[in-house]
Amino acid sequence: MRIDLQRLMETINTSAAMGATENGGLHRLTLANEDTEMRGTFVHWLETAGLEVTVDDFGNIYGRREGTNPDLSPVVIGSHLDTQPYGGKYDGVIGVLAALEVIRTLNDEDIKTERPIVIVNFTNEEGARFTPPLLGSGAVIGDLSKTTVYDTKDAEGTRFETALYESGYQGEEVHRLREAHAFVELHIEQGPVLEQKQKSIGVVQGIQGLAWLTVHVKGEADHAGTTPMSGRKDALVAASAMVTALSRYAASVEELVITVGTLQVAPSAPNVVPSDAAFTIDMRHPDDHMRKGVPMAIRKIIADTSKMYNVDFELETKYQAETVHFPERIQNVLLKETSSLEYESEKFYSGASHDAKNMSSIAETGMIFVPSVNGKSHHEEEYTNDADIEKGANVLLRATKRLADENE
């Protein structure tokens, strides 16, 4: 029992034409014309595969293949068809289209499963046109209220509900996914781990937790010409020393990543010693105990550096998310099917968030990663080898069948 790679790649290439960019990428923002066109094609494919298609009130599209025991909760597989601006054609798209390929293969082989299988395309996973990201899955599990979702606006002021209505994909609340026996999402890795380890299959252990902190460094503004180096309280020099110290610290702790993605300076004139520097810290580690200790280490680095440079600081924690751990049981199903296919796998935590994070609150959840060439993601040059896509889809096929045959 294997998927048909040629058919899957044709599907991926057809998708890649709807929002294709000059440089070989994909620009398909949520509910824009390209996304609506893709949705139409996707629904057609679902219907042709004999699935019962429904759309919920957030535009999430479902295709249901009935099980021999329709009273059992379904196994749900899928991801999202939207992209980042000038993003790639793989990302979550292959998770939805590999799910379709799973159904087609089961159909071809005339294989019945005990449980229903539901394919899902979640709306606005990327959060590029509408914020927040993971919108469709977050709404379905009740993490986001309908009012919040409907009132969110794009950069041009268009309400989500308006865009949804105009696309023709405003379905009904009754169709929301309420329960699932399991949820499995195939996605590209978006990082370099699999490529570096030369493995084709990533079995995702969960979504690593993160903390967002802000640091405000307070020094003193001075004249760039008249203030000797020794008398300065330069907020930017101090902040720079903090940035490099944080980077060195992160590199010294396994699996820890720390990113300073924004930094503002005031008064911001070439001939004035900066009085203020403010920056953000994004810190991620899969181990919650570890991650809770890191902010203390960060505080020590910031405090020591402040002292050294004779400046003051304020450090605030703005946001924290616990690590989501996917159940061992689903990981083991994925590992077992991977080795039965004689593929090599690597277990690790996802640094990025995914719809699977939301789904894990209502279903036993797992994720399969396939390699990103050069680790590129959210980029027109994003690429995954056909052979790896084939392997990922085969693992998804076997795991789906196995989970759908579980009758308790």
Add this chain to the structure above:
Amino acid sequence: MRIDLQRLMETINTSAAMGATENGGLHRLTLANEDTEMRGTFVHWLETAGLEVTVDDFGNIYGRREGTNPDLSPVVIGSHLDTQPYGGKYDGVIGVLAALEVIRTLNDEDIKTERPIVIVNFTNEEGARFTPPLLGSGAVIGDLSKTTVYDTKDAEGTRFETALYESGYQGEEVHRLREAHAFVELHIEQGPVLEQKQKSIGVVQGIQGLAWLTVHVKGEADHAGTTPMSGRKDALVAASAMVTALSRYAASVEELVITVGTLQVAPSAPNVVPSDAAFTIDMRHPDDHMRKGVPMAIRKIIADTSKMYNVDFELETKYQAETVHFPERIQNVLLKETSSLEYESEKFYSGASHDAKNMSSIAETGMIFVPSVNGKSHHEEEYTNDADIEKGANVLLRATKRLADENE
């Protein structure tokens, strides 16, 4: 022969009321109502002191005290009465008002000088309302064209000429200062040197040269969660290492100052590893040979750091100014008069620019600095002790008399 400190302080305090801020500072932008009010009072003081008042077509105000030999070129003394936004009440203001006190003292003592003495208040030295700074003195020496000066606009779009006309201080071209035997400017130091050395009088050797450079660091944007520390090309981490290395380097070279006053990051999202960082470098050293070598050292620091952090860079020199050296002869006059008064002096280069820099192109020029408490300048807390103002004014008095009695 001594100035009258009480009278001088009354003059300074009267000035300090025209644009006084709640925190004891002075907010007197060029040709704003406060500046116009100050100009009116100043002209009244000049006339009361028996001076011949003229105004040129840039609003520079002159008060001439005739010499016994009116055919000789004048000795010019003065500075500027405008301030930075929420600046201090001393700055250049005391240079103009001490010049007035010099005239009043000569009048009281009935002292005649061979050469005429001219007091000047230059328009828009600060460049806070209109750019560029040193506008009035730059225009008088022909460094700025009349068109450039008249067309420059403030932040609200008001042309300089309009503001000048409406203030009533648009005088005539014929009154421009064309020649001078010498120019002497008293000013606060705006830095910590005199305070640290516990000296009351700074004899300024010149205006130190400077270079402005820009650095653009090019790395690669990556996902903050999925990219391990070791695989990153983080433009901000690299730029931060450059900023701290430049600061350390500057601290290691005597009299060198390097300031990174602005820094921008892109794409500037908390969860994206920065692909770009751009910053400015302001570098000053009084020795031109030295200063010309420094950019090479800076390039090496930038290049080595780029290599270490696996990023690319572009470095450009945007602006360079040679050091202006004031003639030894004027420095010696100032030093001699300082020691005849038994005051202690320190010779050094000014890190900031002044109208004296422009005047040095048409006259033998010197500057007297008095201490800034805590080195504060362009700040409401700017302060200079009365005793130091008295000393500075006495040196100005004696030096002016000496120079005005030179007949060749």
